[in-house]
Structure formats: structure tokens, C-alpha cells
Amino acid sequence: MGASIFPIFFFTVVWGGVGIFLPRMVPNGPNQRLMQVVLMITGAVCWLFWLCCYMAQMNPLIGPRLSNRTLLLIAQQWGNPLERF
Amino acid sequence: MGSLFRSEEMALCQLFLQSEAAYACVSELGELGLVQFRDLNPDVNAFQRKFVNEVRRCDEMERKLRYLEKEIRKDGIPMLDTGESPEAPQPREMIDLEATFEKLENELREVNQNAEALKRNFLELTELKHILRKTQVFFDEAEFGLPPQMADPSSQDEQVTLLGEEGLRAGGQTLKLGFVAGVILRERIPAFERMLWRACRGNVFLRQAEIETPLEDPTTSDQVHKSVFIIFFQGDQLKSRVKKICEGFRATLYPCPEAPSDRREMAMGVMTRIEDLNTVLGQTQDHRHRVLAAAAKNITNWFIKVRKIKAIYHTLNLFNLDVTQKCLIAECWVPSLDLETIQLALRRGTERSGSSVPPILNRMETFENPPTYNRTNKFTSGFQHLVNAYGVASYREANPAPYTIITFPFLFAVMFGDLGHGALMACFGGYLVLKEKPLAAKKIQSDVWTIFFGGRYIILLMGLFSMYTGLIYNDVFSKSLNIFGSNWQNNYDESTLMANKDLQLDPNSTAYLKYPYPFGLDPIWQVAENKIIFLNSYKMKISIIFGVFHMLFGVLLSLWNHTYFRDRMSILCEFIPQIIFMCFLFLYMVLLMFTKWVGYSADSLDVKSGPYCAPSILITFINMVLFKSSKNPSVCDDWMFAGQGALQKLLVIIALLCVPIMLLAKPIMIMRAQKQHQPLTNAGHTNTAAENGDAGYQNEEMMQQTQTQAPHQEEDITEIFIHQGIHTIEYVLGSVSHTASYLRLWALSLAHAQLSEVLWNMVLRNGLTINDWVGGIVLWAIFAFWAMLTVSILVLMEGLSAFLHTLRLHWVEFQSKFYHGQGYGFAPFAFEAILDQASTSPED
Numbered sequence: 016m017g018a019s020i021f022p023i024f025f026f027t028v029v030w031g032g033v034g035i036f037l038p039r040m041v042p043n044g045p046n047q048r049l050m051q052v053v054l055m056i057t058g059a060v061c062w063l064f065w066l067c068c069y070m071a072q073m074n075p076l077i078g079p080r081l082s083n084r085t086l087l088l089i090a091q092q093w094g095n096p097l098e099r100f
Numbered sequence: 101m102g103s104l105f106r107s108e109e110m111a112l113c114q115l116f117l118q119s120e121a122a123y124a125c126v127s128e129l130g131e132l133g134l135v136q137f138r139d140l141n142p143d144v145n146a147f148q149r150k151f152v153n154e155v156r157r158c159d160e161m162e163r164k165l166r167y168l169e170k171e172i173r174k175d176g177i178p179m180l181d182t183g184e185s186p187e188a189p190q191p192r193e194m195i196d197l198e199a200t201f202e203k204l205e206n207e208l209r210e211v212n213q214n215a216e217a218l219k220r221n222f223l224e225l226t227e228l229k230h231i232l233r234k235t236q237v238f239f240d241e242a243e244f245g246l247p248p249q250m251a252d253p254s255s256q257d258e259q260v261t262l263l264g265e266e267g268l269r270a271g272g273q274t275l276k277l278g279f280v281a282g283v284i285l286r287e288r289i290p291a292f293e294r295m296l297w298r299a300c301r302g303n304v305f306l307r308q309a310e311i312e313t314p315l316e317d318p319t320t321s322d323q324v325h326k327s328v329f330i331i332f333f334q335g336d337q338l339k340s341r342v343k344k345i346c347e348g349f350r351a352t353l354y355p356c357p358e359a360p361s362d363r364r365e366m367a368m369g370v371m372t373r374i375e376d377l378n379t380v381l382g383q384t385q386d387h388r389h390r391v392l393a394a395a396a397k398n399i400t401n402w403f404i405k406v407r408k409i410k411a412i413y414h415t416l417n418l419f420n421l422d423v424t425q426k427c428l429i430a431e432c433w434v435p436s437l438d439l440e441t442i443q444l445a446l447r448r449g450t451e452r453s454g455s456s457v458p459p460i461l462n463r464m465e466t467f468e469n470p471p472t473y474n475r476t477n478k479f480t481s482g483f484q485h486l487v488n489a490y491g492v493a494s495y496r497e498a499n500p501a502p503y504t505i506i507t508f509p510f511l512f513a514v515m516f517g518d519l520g521h522g523a524l525m526a527c528f529g530g531y532l533v534l535k536e537k538p539l540a541a542k543k544i545q546s547d548v549w550t551i552f553f554g555g556r557y558i559i560l561l562m563g564l565f566s567m568y569t570g571l572i573y574n575d576v577f578s579k580s581l582n583i584f585g586s587n588w589q590n591n592y593d594e595s596t597l598m599a600n601k602d603l604q605l606d607p608n609s610t611a612y613l614k615y616p617y618p619f620g621l622d623p624i625w626q627v628a629e630n631k632i633i634f635l636n637s638y639k640m641k642i643s644i645i646f647g648v649f650h651m652l653f654g655v656l657l658s659l660w661n662h663t664y665f666r667d668r669m670s671i672l673c674e675f676i677p678q679i680i681f682m683c684f685l686f687l688y689m690v691l692l693m694f695t696k697w698v699g700y701s702a703d704s705l706d707v708k709s710g711p712y713c714a715p716s717i718l719i720t721f722i723n724m725v726l727f728k729s730s731k732n733p734s735v736c737d738d739w740m741f742a743g744q745g746a747l748q749k750l751l752v753i754i755a756l757l758c759v760p761i762m763l764l765a766k767p768i769m770i771m772r773a774q775k776q777h778q779p780l781t782n783a784g785h786t787n788t789a790a791e792n793g794d795a796g797y798q799n800e801e802m803m804q805q806t807q808t809q810a811p812h813q814e815e816d817i818t819e820i821f822i823h824q825g826i827h828t829i830e831y832v833l834g835s836v837s838h839t840a841s842y843l844r845l846w847a848l849s850l851a852h853a854q855l856s857e858v859l860w861n862m863v864l865r866n867g868l869t870i871n872d873w874v875g876g877i878v879l880w881a882i883f884a885f886w887a888m889l890t891v892s893i894l895v896l897m898e899g900l901s902a903f904l905h906t907l908r909l910h911w912v913e914f915q916s917k918f919y920h921g922q923g924y925g926f927a928p929f930a931f932e933a934i935l936d937q938a939s940t941s942p943e944d
């Protein structure tokens with residue numbers, strides 16, 4: 016599995032906090048239940064969306080096809096300079 | 101549970117009000133806005149109701165106020181609107197109000213009439229002034245036209261007649277030339293001339309001159325252009341003819357003296373009179389202005405008061421008068437939680453009216469369907485409106501609105517996903533929300549504005565979620581952000597690069613850094629040429645995943661409804677087969693997707709879990725349902741995991757078995773329950789008949805009754821079967837079609853991304869390729885064009901389109917799983933609503 020543990024842990028904690036932890040801190044009031052439901056759904060949905068994107072790229076079955084110009088550019092700009100022949 | 105999750109509990113109440121206290125109590129209830137009255141006199145004509153006279157008086161008052169408002173607006177005086185709402189005045193104050201309005205109206209009408217008369221006078225004098233001036237010109241020209249010997253050199257005075265001495269000399273017969281002078285509208289002059297020429301056979305002579313300044317017409321207050329004319333003729337016949345023609349053309353004739361000295365005297369007299377009139381007119385206008393300014397301070401208050409009085413009397417007309425004529429009876433729907441508040445309001449009303457008898461609020465038991473009332477605040481009301489637009493919830497069923505608060509903006513964002521466009525939308529929504537008080541006070545009348553302003557919280561949330569999905573899709577105006585560093589890199593050497601125009605990076609090599617981009621899509625895909633292939637696979641899968649979860653959530657809400665209404669039969673016969681059907685087929689497909697994401701990889705050592713053998717989920721699913729075995733190439737496994745074949749067969753069989761359960765279980769159980777009740781009632785009836793001692797006759801009656809009942813019940817049974825059949829077919833076929841329908845999330849997101857890219861490549865890039873300062877100017881112009889297209893096409897048009905699709909997904913795909921929507925809304929008697937409606941409608 017080509018997954019790195021840190022991002023998974025980080026984003027699960029963040030959205031878990033939004034969806035599970037924050038609802039406990041909603042103050043009492045007429046809208047307490049509503050706020051809790053809103054936070055829970057937000058947390059669940061945003062976490063799932065991030066997770067799907069992460070999992071789709073974890074084990075890529077195809078790679079990107081780039082023009083040679085783009086390849087030269089990314090080699091230069093993204094810090095992976097080309098080995099001279 | 102006074103919350104948004106379910107509509108409120110309503111109680112039907114009877115209200116007994118003493119006649120004196122009724123007005124004040126209804127006024128208090130109107131301020132509160134929590135009571136919906138029912139019409140207890142539905143078959144009574146509007147003109148026969150009890151309080152029709154009072155309503156008529158209110159209409160009269162409103163008419164006077166509207167007249168006042170029109171006059172105030174004509175003068176351009178600003179009307180003071182403090183935004184506060186005065187209470188409805190007591191009935192005895194109504195007479196005072198009526199008197200005030202009557203006085204104001206009469207005063208205003210008098211002033212207007214006087215002003216009109218004065219203006220008419222002024223117009224006549226002005227026209228006379230112009231005539232005197234112009235005719236002087238005519239006579240001067242005539243003087244210069246005379247032969248010099250005719251002119252008396254000594255008498256340099258103005259005593260020159262038009263034709264000079266000639267006229268007097270011609271044989272004793274004095275050529276008496278008469279003339280008329282007048283003023284006519286400039287447009288009518290050509291026709292006037294022609295008519296004169298034809299009618300008088302050319303024997304009259306017309307001179308005309310235009311009046312340069314436009315004159316004010318007293319009745320219409322328009323500025324019109326007029327001309328002065330003078331007609332010379334001879335004889336009485338021609339004179340009468342000319343006068344008739346002038347009358348026909350509405351030319352006003354003025355007496356113009358022949359002698360120049362007389363004319364000059366008249367001119368001076370006219371000037372003084374004009375000056376006097378000007379002062380009088382000015383004073384009249386000032387007086388009118390003062391009256392209107394004084395009225396303008398109070399007019400909005402008065403409008404509110406009169407409208408409130410009218411609303412109260414309309415409501416009182418709905419009541420029933422008691423037999424003793426002392427008390428009014430009303431029936432109303434009231435939220436159960438607010439009974440205390442209403443009691444307080446009623447007590448306040450009775451105190452204010454000084455009545456001694458307290459009002460009675462009596463709760464009634466009823467089988468009628470109560471209205472649906474959802475207590476919303478400014479944030480939730482937008483979402484509640486979205487739900488209600490499809491159908492108001494049935495009484496006390498689960499309200500989809502609280503969940504819509506998040507799912508709606510989220511599904512919109514999946515289709516809209518662009519950080520830049522989302523930011524624009526969020527800014528617009530944020531501006532509307534932050535400035536909502538001043539913007540609401542402006543009371544802008546445009547329909548489009550009302551829609552945008554009413555949905556400001558929706559727009560804000562849609563914008564924020566779109567920013568999030570834009571970050572995940574890594575799309576900012578069709579460009580990507582490279583925050584964490586791409587996890588793909590070039591691993592080709594220079595010679596390979598030079599030799600090939602494009603190359604594909606192999607994930608099973610050093611090109612891929614083994615771990616995916618931590619947040620969102622890798623920025624490499626934006627510059628890749630096969631971006632769409634990868635995105636298609638990804639977006640289609642997430643559309644189905646979110647679609648299945650959304651629908652499952654809907655089915656779970658139906659469980660909540662069944663538990664609340666204690667409908668155990670529905671739980672067993674509907675909910676359980678439904679959830680099994682959906683989970684075993686579609687949730688299984690979702691799990692397959694996750695399995696494929698985890699199980700198949702380009703860098704696996706075994707070809708069986710490599711890209712070559714990765715199965716298509718769609719084909720797998722279709723084969724599963726059709727009980728076909730998948731044909732994979734020989735090197736690959738037939739299945740993704742051990743036992744998949746058997747498991748799939750089992751799932752499909754159980755799911756298919758659920759269909760007849762959904763179709764038949766509930767109606768059969770209902771039928772059995774009814775049959776059990778029937779023999780009981782038969783036995784019960786015959787027993788009572790025997791007890792009563794009446795034999796045959798009553799027995800027959802009972803038999804007839806039960807017989808009429810039995811076909812009635814049979815009809816019910818067929819209806820129940822049909823209803824259940826429709827429901828089952830809808831669910832089963834719907835689950836397939838709705839799942840596919842969620843693919844619109846993919847389709848719209850693809851369209852949005854492509855449009856955005858086209859706009860960048862075809863428009864903005866052209867501005868970025870020119871060098872030097874010329875390029876700067878060109879970029880400035882092109883940016884304007886690009887920005888306009890972005891806002892109008894990508895934000896507005898695509899936003900509207902995605903909004904519509906999200907709405908459809910909610911209304912059809914989500915709500916068909918649990919929502920009945922057969923209720924009617926709670927329409928309380930509230931002054932706020934009535935005043936809002938009254939202030940917006942007549943403005944059109």
C-alpha cells in the first residue's frame with residue numbers, strides 16, 4: 016500500500032475533531048442539536064472527500080503523459096535537475 | 101421537540117373573546133404572529149360579514165393615504181421611515197385618524213385647485229405678453245414696407261396703420277381690416293394655415309412667430325411649445341369663419357388693441373399682473389410644500405396603522421358571533437409550545453381594552469390534518485424554503501432541511517470545484533451576509549435581487565465548500581497549486597527527452613515518489629495530457645460513492661420516521677428489505693471500488709494485482725447482476741478476492757428476494773389485520789341487536805351496514821396493493837437510475853474544469869505572451885474580458901446550473917427515499933407578513 020501514515024493521521028484527526036470533538040463544545044441553546052448535526056455532517060463529508068482523493072492516487076495504475084517541454088520545465092523548476100547525457 | 105428536525109406539534113384551539121376585548125386581543129395576537137385562524141363563516145359573502153363597515157372605512161383611509169403619498173412623491177419630499185412598527189390603534193382612535201386624513205385630503209385638493217386656477221391665469225397672461233411683443237414686430241415690419249412718401253416725416257410717432265394712407269384714400273370706402281391675435285400649439289400651425297387658406301379662399305393673411313420658451317400646461321404640467329399668430333381679414337363673414345376655425349384648433353384668442361400706445365400700456369399692465377401672480381403662485385406652492393412635508397413625517401406610520409386595523413377587522417370577520425351576541429368564538433391552529441405565550445398575549449389584550457372577562461383558550465381534539473410549522477431563523481429559512489418548494493412536509497415527519505444545510509452546498513461544490521470561482525462566490529455571499537441589515541433596509545424591489553439576497557447564506561456556504569473542493573481538485577482558474585511539492589518527477593535523461601515529443605511517466609519507476617500528494621490532486625495532472633483519463637476514473641468513483649451514501653442516509657431517515665410514528669410493520673416490511681437491497685448491491689459496489697484502490701497497484705510484484713489485471717468495477721457489477729462469470733485474460737485472477745463469486749451470487753439472490761417482500765408483505769399483513777377486525781365487528785353488532793331486543797329489522801340494518809363496509813374495505817385493499825406496488829417499483833428501479841443519476845456530479849465537474857481551461861488558454865494566455873509595456877496594456881484589456889467571461893459564464897451560469905442539478909439530486913434522489921411532502925404550511929396571522937406584502941406589491 017503506497018500510503019504515508021502522516022497525512023492520513025493528520026487529516027483524520029482534523030476532520031474527526033470537527034465532526035466528533037467540536038459538537039461536544041457547542042453551547043447549550045435552541046440551536047445546539049442543529050449545530051451538532053451540521054458539524055458532524057461537515058466532518059464526515061469533508062473527510063470522506065479527502066480520503067477518496069488520497070486513495071485514488073495511492074496506487075496509480077497509469078502515470079501522467081507530459082510533453083518533453085513540460086518535462087524539462089519540471090525537471091528544472093521542481094528541483095530535480097536533469098542528468099546531462 | 102421544538103427544533104428543525106421535525107415540524108412542530110400543533111393544537112387546534114377554540115378561543116372565546118368578549119366583544120369589547122376582541123379587537124385588542126386580535127391586535128396582540130397579530131403582533132405575535134403565532135396563530136392561524138380558520139374561517140368559521142366560509143359561506144358568508146364578503147359584504148354580509150359583521151365588520152364590513154369598518155373594513156370599508158379602512159379602505160377609504162388607505163385611499164386617502166395613497167393620494168397623499170402620490171402628492172408627496174410628486175414633490176420629491178423624502179418620506180421618513182424609521183423602521184419601527186407602531187401598534188394598532190384602538191377603535192376609538194380610528195375616528196381621529198379618519199378626521200385627520202379627511203382634513204389633509206381636503207386641504208390638499210383645495211390647494212391643488214387654487215394652484216391650477218392660478219397657473220391658468222398665469223398662462224393666459226404670459227401668452228398675452230408674448231402676443232403683444234410679437235404683434236409689435238408685425239406692425240413694425242409693416243411700417244418699413246410703406247413707400248417713403250406715405251410716411252409723414254413730422255409725425256415720427258407710431259400712429260401708422262397697417263396699410264398706410266392708401267387704405268384711407270381709396271374712394272371713401274374705408275378698408276376696414278380686422279384682425280385677431282392668438283396663441284396656438286406649434287405642432288398645429290401647418291394644418292391651421294392650410295385650413296384657413298382653404299376655408300377663406302385665400303382671402304386672409306396669417307403671420308406667425310414662435311414663442312421661444314416653452315409654457316407650462318396647467319392641467320398636465322407638461323411643457324409645451326406654442327406660437328403667436330395674427331390673422332388679417334376683411335368683413336364679418338370672414339371674421340366669423342376665422343373665429344370658428346380658431347376654436348376648432350383650440351387656439352386661444354386675445355383682444356389685442358390696434359394702436360401701439362394702447363398696446364404698450366397693456367403690456368405694462370400685463371407685466372405687473374404677471375409679477376403679482378408669480379408671488380401668489382410661489383406662496384401657494386410653499387403652503388402646499390409645508391402641508392406635504394408635515395404629512396410626510398407621519399405617513400409611513402399612518403400606513404402601518406391603517407393596514408393593521410384593516411387586518412384586524414378582516415380577522416374578526418372570520419369569527420363566529422355567539423348566540424348571546426356578547427362573545428366571539430374563533431378556531432385557530434397554534435403551536436403547542438407557544439400556548440403560554442399566547443395566553444399572556446390574550447391577557448395583555450384584555451387588560452388594554454379594560455374588559456373584565458378573561459378570554460378562554462380551549463384546546464380541542466381533532467382528527468384533522470394540522471399545518472406544518474418549522475421554526476426557522478434567518479440562516480435556516482433559506483434551506484427550509486428550498487425543501488418547501490418541492491412540497492411542504494407532512495405533519496410531524498422528518499424534515500430534510502437541517503441536513504440540506506451541509507449536503508446541498510457540498511454536492512454543489514463537488515460539481516463546481518474551483519478555488520478561484522469558489523472564492524468569488526464566497527466573497528459575494530460574505531458581502532451580502534455582512535451587510536444584510538443595511539441592504540434589507542433599502543427594500544430593493546427587483547425579483548432577481550430578492551432571490552440572491554434571500555439565499556445569501558446558501559451562496560456563502562456554497563462558496564466556502566467550493567473553495568475546499570477546489571483545493572482538493574487542485575483547480576484555481578484552471579491552474580494548480582503546488583503547495584507540498586509534486587510526487588511525480590522526471591526520470592528521463594536528456595537524450596530521451598530530445599528524441600520524443602511526449603513521454604509517459606511510469607508509476608512503477610523512480611518517477612513516482614511512492615506516496616501520494618498529501619492533500620488533493622497532484623499538481624502534475626494539470627499539465628498532463630492524459631489528465632482526463634485519470635480524472636474520469638476518479639470523479640466517477642467519487643460520484644457513485646457519495647451518491648450511495650446520500651441515498652442510504654435517506655433510507656435511514658425513513659427508519660427514523662417509522663420509529664417515531666410507531667409503524668413497526670413498515671420497519672419490517674419496508675425498511676429492512678430496502679436497506680438490504682441497497683446495501684447488498686450498491687454499497688457492495690462502493691466497497692469494490694475501495695478494494696480496487698487498495699488492492700491494485702502499478703508497482704506490485706505480482707501481475708495479478710498490477711494495472712493489467714485491474715478489473716473494471718462497472719463490468720464486474722453488471723456481470724454480477726446478470727449472473728455472468730467475468731472473462732479475464734488468462735494471466736489474471738477471475739476475482740478480486742477469494743470467494744467473490746459465491747459472495748456475489750448470494751448478495752444478488754438475497755437482494756432479489758427482497759423485492760417480493762417489499763411488494764407483498766405489508767399489504768398482506770394489513771389485509772389479515774382487517775379480516776381479523778371484521779368478524780369481531782359483525783359479532784359485536786349482532787350481539788347488541790339481540791340485547792336490544794329488536795330482532796329482524798335492526799339486524800338487517802346492521803347487515804346492510806357491514807355489507808357496505810365490506811366493499812369499502814375491499815377497495816382499500818386493492819388500493820393498498822397498488823400503492824405498495826408503485827412504491828416498490830419506484831424504489832427498485834429508482835435505486836438503479838438514481839445511482840447512475842449521481843454521475844452528474846462527475847459530468848458537471850468535468851464541464852466546469854474544461855470551460856475554465858478553455859477560457860484561460862483562449863483568452864488570458866494571449867495577454868501573457870506579449871512582451872514589454874505593450875504587453876502590459878494588452879494584458880490589462882484582455883484581463884477585463886477574461887474576468888467578465890469568468891464571472892458571467894463560469895460563476896453565474898455554471899453556478900446556476902450546478903445549483904439546479906444539486907436541487908434535483910436532493911428533491912428526487914434523496915427525498916424520494918423517505919419524504920412524503922403532503923402537508924400544508926402554517927400561515928399565521930402576523931402583522932409583519934401582511935405589512936411586508938403590502939409594501940412590496942403596490943410598488944409595481
